[in-house]
Amino acid sequence: MSLESYLILSALLFTIGVVGVLIRRNAIIIFMCIELMLNAANLAFVAISRSLGEASGQVFVIFVMAVAAAEVAIGLAIIVSVFKHRQTINVDEVNSLKG
Amino acid sequence: MNPEQILFYLFGAVSLIGAIAVISFRHPIYSALSLIVTFFAQAGLFVLLGAHFVAAVQVIVYAGAIMVLFLFVIMLLNLGTLSAKGAISGKLKGFAVILGILLAIEGVYIAANAISDPPDASAEAATESVNTTTYTIGELLFNEYLLPFEVTSLILLAALIGVIVLVKRESQAEN
Numbered sequence: 685m686s687l688e689s690y691l692i693l694s695a696l697l698f699t700i701g702v703v704g705v706l707i708r709r710n711a712i713i714i715f716m717c718i719e720l721m722l723n724a725a726n727l728a729f730v731a732i733s734r735s736l737g738e739a740s741g742q743v744f745v746i747f748v749m750a751v752a753a754a755e756v757a758i759g760l761a762i763i764v765s766v767f768k769h770r771q772t773i774n775v776d777e778v779n780s781l782k783g
Numbered sequence: 784m785n786p787e788q789i790l791f792y793l794f795g796a797v798s799l800i801g802a803i804a805v806i807s808f809r810h811p812i813y814s815a816l817s818l819i820v821t822f823f824a825q826a827g828l829f830v831l832l833g834a835h836f837v838a839a840v841q842v843i844v845y846a847g848a849i850m851v852l853f854l855f856v857i858m859l860l861n862l863g864t865l866s867a868k869g870a871i872s873g874k875l876k877g878f879a880v881i882l883g884i885l886l887a888i889e890g891v892y893i894a895a896n897a898i899s900d901p902p903d904a905s906a907e908a909a910t911e912s913v914n915t916t917t918y919t920i921g922e923l924l925f926n927e928y929l930l931p932f933e934v935t936s937l938i939l940l941a942a943l944i945g946v947i948v949l950v951k952r953e954s955q956a957e958n
Contacts, residue, residue: 685787685788685791685831688894689791689795690791690828690832691894691895692890692891692894692895693795693798693799693828694894695887695890695891695893696799696887696890696891697798697799697802697821698890699883699887699890700799700802700803700805700883701802702886703880704806706879706882706883707875707876707879707880710811712811712853712857713805713806713811713814715853716814717806719818719845720802720805720818720821723822723825723845726825727825727829730828730829730832730834730837733832733834734834739920740928742834742836743920743923743924745837746837746840746920746924747928747931747932747935749840749844749845750935751935752845752849753848753849753939754938754939755942756849756853757852757942757943757946758942758945758949761945761946761949761950762949763856764856764859765949765950765952767860
């Protein structure tokens with residue numbers, strides 16, 4: 685398969701992630717959509733890495749995965765503490781910085 | 784159609800359907816399970832691209848560790864009853880979908896045109912010759928990208944400390 689088909693698939697997956705962030709108000713699902721976008725970027729990295737015949741892109745994917753793991757741990761801890769304070773994780777209702 | 788193309792369309796379709804299911808299911812548990820399907824399909828795509836190590840890491844770290852975190856939090860918060868009122872109004876949703884379609888058109892246009900400069904024949908030749916083993920990735924990771932690798936360990940340490948501080952403050956507040 686050509687590089688373009690992988691990049692088009694990656695763009696479509698990224699767009700689905702963006703639309704998910706826009707239309708969903710559940711903080712956990714917004715987080716999952718961020719993971720979708722990170723994965724779309726990973727797909728583009730690996731596809732370009734193969735097309736250039738170099739392994740650097742795959743090393744970047746491993747860095748992205750490490751950052752995503754850290755981000756999920758922190759983000760879910762924040763969601764749990766927000767839920768304990770407010771009894772909701774609807775991002776429209778959590779709109780003030782006051783605790 | 785050769786087998787590689789068939790597998791590409793199969794895995795691509797599964798990952799797209801899984802991604803659409805993530806954003807359309809009402810209940811977060813179903814979204815999480817669809818996300819796992821998407822991750823597995825993407826691991827298949829990585830195998831097609833010859834990135835076997837990345838595919839294994841994708842299954843172990845994403846589909847294994849990260850999704851278990853998601854499922855644990857959904858279970859802990861017991862969100863099934865709350866998620867029904869979680870959608871936005873129809874007009875805003877239509878606007879968001881139109882913006883998304885525009886973004887998709889832009890992305891597909893860029894993906895189809897921006898990289899068309901190198902001749903396809905040489906690109907295909909390069910794809911046949913490259914065989915990235917775990918050895919190659921490890922060599923790059925511990926020589927050329929040693930500093931970013933160490934910085935990654937700092938990021939993980941910061942995340943660890945951050946989560947501990949978040950949880951600790953709460954338990955003090957409860958006391």
